[in-house]
Amino acid sequence: MGQSLNVADDSEFNAMDTMDTNLDGEFLDTAGDLPPSNEEWYEDAAKCYSQDGLTFLDLFDTNEHAEYRKENLFYPCTLREEWEVADFLLHSALSMAAINKFLQLSMTAAWLLCVYSEWLTGDAVWSIQDQLPQGATVLGTVLSSDKTNITMMTGARVAHPLLLGLANIRMRTRMKLSSKAFMLMALLPIPQYLHPNQRMQGMLEDCLIHKCLSIILQPLMKATKLGIMMSDPVGNIHHCFAPLAAYIVDTPEACMLACVHGKTSPFTLASYLQFRDNFCHPACTHEITLEQLTSINVDPNDLEGFFAACAEFWLNGVFVPFWKGWLFSDPAIFLTPEALHHWHKQFYNHDVLWCLAVLGVLEFDF
Secondary structure: OOOOOOOOOOHHHHHHHOEEEOOOOOEEEOOOOOOOOOOOOOOOOOOOOOOOOOOHHHHHHOOOOHHHHHHOOOOOOOOHHHHHHHHHHHHOOOOHHHHHHHHOOHHHHHHOOOOOOOHHHOHHHHHHHHOOOOOOEEOOEEEEEOOEEOOOOOOOOEEEEEEEEEOOOOHHHHOOHHHOOOEEEEEEEOOOOOOOOHHHHHHHHHHHHHHHHHHHOHHHHHHHHHOEEEEOOOOOEEEEEOOEEEEEOOHHHHHHHOOEOOOEOOOEOOEHHHOOOOOOOOEOOHHHHHHHHHOOOOOOOOHHHHHHHHHOOOEOOOOOOOOOOOOOOOHHHHEOOOHHHHHHHHHHHHHHHHHHHHHOOOOOOO
């Protein structure tokens, strides 16, 4: 039984006449961009009036990162390989949980990008390591304290329990209560003062806390300055240094430790009058605070005079901070944000109430 070829429509052969074949037998179109004869075009439709419009690349070059891309085409990625991995993850069907798990792989973190997770991965501890002798081991000191009722039925005594932890322990282990990763170092006293001025009483209490901390933490300060030989769990001896990595406290205690007023940021130089500013104020660093205290020419024993002089710099009257002699210790770094008040309370007590006032209860169904 033979095969037949339908040649009733000559348009197929006419189209063949406008093409050539290469050595591989593939057709190359040489007839231009003319539409097929069986298509009907609306005459003078979609007319081009000018070729001076903006292209995608023109808009691409007006981006805020265009200057960086002149030297690095794959900015914000460092290398083409990093961009290829990011592009693959963006177009993949992986979930966010799977992507996070992939980025946490040690192989990925080694050559792809820097993953900031534990304290030892931060820039601050790497800067400390650069300033220590070769082969030194950094042991990050973690402190925590909060005003706590010691007795309820026998005088309602209160104190500040001071807890000590180690930043080198993995966070998921350190934060578990069952791990018992924190140990009680001391109970900081909260005595009753006889001074008639309540502000002076608060100033004396802050000075006492700093004095107690400077005494209790003296061994750690010496270990940070000189180093100490310590044995790890398997018997290896290391030359260890113990800088203050974090001090976990509530916002009022953070202001007290940073030696600033209660209505002042413990992290920056902004006061409560500047909290609405749309820019970031300079950090309240170790050097700035000590320089401000040095510039005050009033005897600290003159409580009211010294307190008035400190008010000019929004300081709380503590003239010898406990971290003054602790090498590598900076309140702008070791004081961490407080999730309860800085995030959750801020959202529910301020952001939600503002939205309710603007939109109304019926519109803002939260």
